[in-house]
Amino acid sequence: xxxxxxxxxxxxxxxxxxxxxxxxxxxxxxxxxxxxxxxxxxxxxxxxxxxxxxxxxxxxxxxxxxxxxxxxxxxxxxxxxxxxxxxxxxxxxxxxxxxxxxxxxxxxxxxxxxxxxxxxxxxxxxxxxxxxxxxxxxxxxxxxxxxxxxxxxxxxxxxxxxxxxxxxxxxxxxxxxxxxxxxxxxxxxxxxxxxxxxxxxxxxxxxxxxxxxxxxxxxxxxxxxxxxxxxxxxxxxxxxxxxxxxxxxxxxxxxxxxxxxxxxxxxxxxxxxxxxxxxxxxxxxxxxxxxxxxxxxxxxxxxxxxxxxxxxxxxxxxxxxxxxxxxxxxxxxxxxxxx
Ligand code: 13P
Ligand code: SF4
Numbered sequence: 433x434x435x436x437x438x439x440x441x442x443x444x445x446x447x448x449x450x451x452x453x454x455x456x457x458x459x460x461x462x463x464x465x466x467x468x469x470x471x472x473x474x475x476x477x478x479x480x481x482x483x484x485x486x487x488x489x490x491x492x493x494x495x496x497x498x499x500x501x502x503x504x505x506x507x508x509x510x511x512x513x514x515x516x517x518x519x520x521x522x523x524x525x526x527x528x529x530x531x532x533x534x535x536x537x538x539x540x541x542x543x544x545x546x547x548x549x550x551x552x553x554x555x556x557x558x559x560x561x562x563x564x565x566x567x568x569x570x571x572x573x574x575x576x577x578x579x580x581x582x583x584x585x586x587x588x589x590x591x592x593x594x595x596x597x598x599x600x601x602x603x604x605x606x607x608x609x610x611x612x613x614x615x616x617x618x619x620x621x622x623x624x625x626x627x628x629x630x631x632x633x634x635x636x637x638x639x640x641x642x643x644x645x646x647x648x649x650x651x652x653x654x655x656x657x658x659x660x661x662x663x664x665x666x667x668x669x670x671x672x673x674x675x676x677x678x679x680x681x682x683x684x685x686x687x688x689x690x691x692x693x694x695x696x697x698x699x700x701x702x703x704x705x706x707x708x709x710x711x712x713x714x715x716x717x718x719x720x721x722x723x724x725x726x727x728x729x730x731x732x733x734x735x736x737x738x739x740x741x742x743x744x745x746x747x748x749x750x751x752x753x754x755x756x757x758x759x760x761x762x763x764x765x766x767x768x769x770x771x
Pocket of ligand 2: 551553554580637638639700724725
């Protein structure tokens with residue numbers, strides 16, 4: 433298939449995309465924009481031609497998040513929006529488990545991920561056989577599975593959750609004990625918010641587990657009155673120092689309500705860039721822990737995905753039927769108040 437070479441960065445293209453650049457100019461230099469703009473124009477054209485929609489996670493870089501995405505959000509928001517789209521093709525700019533979730537919810541649509549190797553340390557920390565072994569060890573105890581897992585693991589689960597509804601999902605089961613896999617830190621956080629006993633798995637997010645309580649105390653010492661928001665994938669000493677704990681979308685919503693003057697978002701790097709565009713009046717202190725998997729997605733790869741329909745995400749039907757049930761049970765619980 434012939435590839436569409438992005439056009440040059442002409443004065444005409446600069447003028448056409450000027451309103452978009454104006455939106456992101458605080459987080460992107462003109463030199464960077466000149467590199468991104470031709471790809472942004474080409475991707476927009478191909479999206480329209482193929483009736484494709486681009487879903488982007490909050491950790492995608494600003495040129496993707498603000499430049500080409502049609503729908504953005506946290507894992508729960510992307511799953512909810514994936515159900516509603518009428519496009520023929522979904523391009524998921526995020527990591528593989530997010531694309532798999534979109535495919536589970538849209539079995540008859542084409543779901544593409546621009547880089548098939550965009551994984552997740554949580555998803556690779558547990559297999560379907562591990563869940564079966566846990567079930568033998570704790571017979572009758574339901575399995576609550578974080579969406580950051582493969583479809584095969586979801587298929588072995590009673591219900592899924594995200595960081596935006598983990599406690600509500602656990603409590604929705606009406607039991608006094610659950611297995612909660614695979615994030616040890618999220619499961620610890622959940623155990624502090626409910627009376628339900630939580631049996632953990634030893635997985636961790638390689639990005640969030642690097643933050644420390646000492647680091648957060650240093651931010652407080654260096655920046656008087658700073659407001660700290662942290663993702664529940666962080667270790668407990670980090671969460672203990674935070675003013676707000678919630679999903680990536682929960683953090684954005686909370687900032688919109690609270691409007692602190694200066695904040696630190698204890699999560700992946702690009703998040704602060706994307707949110708700074710939305711709240712130019714807030715000053716962001718930016719600790720930078722990059723998710724190497726999220727960063728595999730780039731504009732040239734998105735363009736190639738639309739041109740060549742690669743990489744198509746598929747899920748074996750026998751697995752998909754059971755995994756879909758776990759995801760749909762989660763969607764029925766919805767978003768937890770404030771998260
Ligand atoms: P959210 O669902 O809060 O966006 O988190 C997803 C994730 O991968 C965090 O590392
Ligand atoms: Fe996975 Fe952590 Fe990257 Fe999120 S930030 S995709 S949990 S490795």
